[in-house]
Amino acid sequence: MxxxxxxxxxxxxxxxxxxxxxxxxxxxxxxxxxxxxxxxxxxxxxxxxxxxxxxxxxxxxxxxxxxxxxxxxxxxxxxxxxxxxxxxxxxxxxxxxxxxxxxxxxxxxxxxxxxxxxxxxxxxxxxxxxxxxxxxxxxxxxxxxxEEPEVPQFDVTIAMPQLKILKNVVDKMKNLSNYVILSANQNGEMKLMVETDMVSVSTHFRDLVNPVNKDRVPSSQSSDAPEPDPHQFAEARIDIRKFAQFLTGQQVNPTKVICNIAKKKVVHFFLLHDDVSLQYFMPVVSS
CATH class of the missing domain: 3.70.10.10 (Proliferating Cell Nuclear Antigen)
Known part of the structure; x- marks a missing residue:
């Protein structure tokens, strides 16, 4: 070799x-x-x-x-x-x-x-x-x-807000809970929420883009699947410290960051900068 x-x-x-x-x-x-x-x-x-x-x-x-x-x-x-x-x-x-x-x-x-x-x-x-x-x-x-990981069928695909803003929100939330509920719909809305016995805190993002699957964004969604309700949220409970680590580590200033949610399975982040791509699969944690 x-x-x-x-x-x-x-x-x-x-x-x-x-x-x-x-x-x-x-x-x-x-x-x-x-x-x-x-x-x-x-x-x-x-x-x-x-x-x-x-x-x-x-x-x-x-x-x-x-x-x-x-x-x-x-x-x-x-x-x-x-x-x-x-x-x-x-x-x-x-x-x-x-x-x-x-x-x-x-x-x-x-x-x-x-x-x-x-x-x-x-x-x-x-x-x-x-x-x-x-x-x-x-x-x-x-x-x-x-081997390259298999991409599951996603319930929602959405472009993420600025990672610096997300990082600031998640850094504050991780002091309250070990987990965050990430949810989004096909109407350009995303929510982050932490819940404890004492408090429930959520942050809402609106007017985001739900990209059509092009420009190399991985997807296994079936073209003949029925159209979902665009206002219905798909949510996933994930480890907030792993999510914070993912946001903190970004140094490449990606031109595109896509979040794909497969309920009860995985949250898939896809980062693209020029010809470099990074896929990050984070498992959903059951409540």
Missing amino acids: RFRGKIADIGCIQHFTRIIGTLSKLIKVCVLRITPSNWYFILSEKLVSGGVHIWCELPQGHFFDEYALEGVSEEANEIFLELAPENLTRALKTAQNAKWIKIKLTKKHSPCLTFEVDLPTLSSHSRTVVHDIPVTVIPRRHWEDY
């Missing part, structure tokens, strides 16, 4: 850094899937036991100026690596003004993803910083554990 790539555009380096920074806020360990066309960062916890599922897709052509991959075989030209995004973030902290970054799969004492960062200097001499990030190679027999 071999991999090497080079990012030379400062804007791409900074965008790449923000994406990795977002992932490091959301997850401690994930799987990086490297293919000829894309990088995927994957977290696959068991939804039935309260875990979340994350699928982040980066087209390599959007970032890399040079890209060479030799996977485990000709038929399976891919590489799966387990790593800690926080280690990537530390390596990229030195690269904010870099002239280029080279990323290679190496083997030193153990497999590593090696970052070579070429930093600007006042002289003609180059200054290169090297970071060796330990990784674990995932055997091919386990690859099926990291």
Whole structure:
């Protein structure tokens, strides 16, 4: 197995850094899937036991100026690596003004993803910083554990309000309860509510957009399903701290954030920025 790539555009380096920074806020360990066309960062916890599922897709052509991959075989030209995004973030902290970054799969004492960062200097001499990030190679027999998650049929699809506003609301609500009820309808309305024995607090958002399924927004809604009442709310009870963590971690300033609710099953957040997409599946908690 071999991999090497080079990012030379400062804007791409900074965008790449923000994406990795977002992932490091959301997850401690994930799987990086490297293919000829894309990088995927994957977290696959068991939804039935309260875990979340994350699928982040980066087209390599959007970032890399040079890209060479030799996977485990000709038929399976891919590489799966387990790593800690926080280690990537530390390596990229030195690269904010870099002239280029080279990323290679190496083997030193153990497999590593090696970052070579070429930093600007006042002289003609180059200054290169090297970071060796330990990784674990995932055997091919386990690859099926990291397939793209199936998207259920949603009851409601709605564009979310500004994430900063949501974060401020949720940060206050999480002091009252461990759970928040997120509800929305097809009439552009969304509600957040926490309930305790002592108090019930809710925040309402109106005039939001219910997007038609285009522009790569995942959906499995049947085209021949009956039209639901647009004023009827679909609601989901979710872990408020995981929701707050999701809102706090965003550093990519997405151009589109879609919330899909499948009652009694899952809340699915879809973030899109340029060609980069992030799907975040949060399981519903029964009351």
